[in-house]
Amino acid sequence: MTRPVPHTRAGYPYHHPTPTRWADNDVYGHVNNVTYYAYFDTAVNAYLAARGALDIHAGAVIGLVVESGCAYFAPAAFPDTLSVGLRVGRxxxxxxxxxxxxxxxxxxxxxxxxxxxxxxxxxxTRRPAPLPPALRAALDALQPG
Structure with missing residues (x-):
């Protein structure tokens, strides 16, 4: 298996500021691996909510995670200030x-x-549904030019 290479900031059109919390650190003194998934989820949902593309309480569609993955290159730890870059791959x-x-x-x-x-x-119904126009527009803005 080929190890991925760390991406750079310029490859992501949206960046969500994410301060670490004391509770993010594990006993080894760095942000625990599972916490990165919470950072990911927060960045996506903050982006969509800010653009009126997400109504968590009454929206006609909801997003269900069917796959995820993460590669780690260097530690982060409290009190680091982080930025989560977001883009749409597909x-x-x-x-x-x-x-x-x-x-x-x-x-x-x-x-x-x-x-x-x-x-x-x-x-x-929990059956796949087409992306609503506001959601599609918000996601289109995150695709590579």
Whole structure:
């Protein structure tokens, strides 16, 4: 298996500021691996909510994670200030592959990067549903030019 190379900030059109918390550190003195997934989820949902593309309580569709992964390159620890870069790697009719990278303040190379795939489904039936126009527009803006 080939080890991925850390991406740089410039490869991500949106960056979400993410301060670390004391509770993010594990007994080894760095941000625990599972915490990066929370950073990813927060960055995606903050982006979508700010653009009116996510209604978590009453939206007709909801996103279900069907795949995720993360590679780690360098440690981060409290009290680091992080930035989570976000882009869309693939956009389908009812799914999206989010690609994310975590950057420490003042660093251009990612300390971790990963992805997750959302399949958007009808809130009631849980069957795949087309992306609503506002959601598609917000996601289109995150695709490479």
């Amino acid at each position: 956009l389908g009719s009812s799914s999206v592959r989010y690609e994310l990278a975590v950057f420490r303040e003042g660093r251009d190379a990612a300390c971790a990067q990963g992805h997750f795939v959302h399949v958007y489904v009808d809130r009631d």
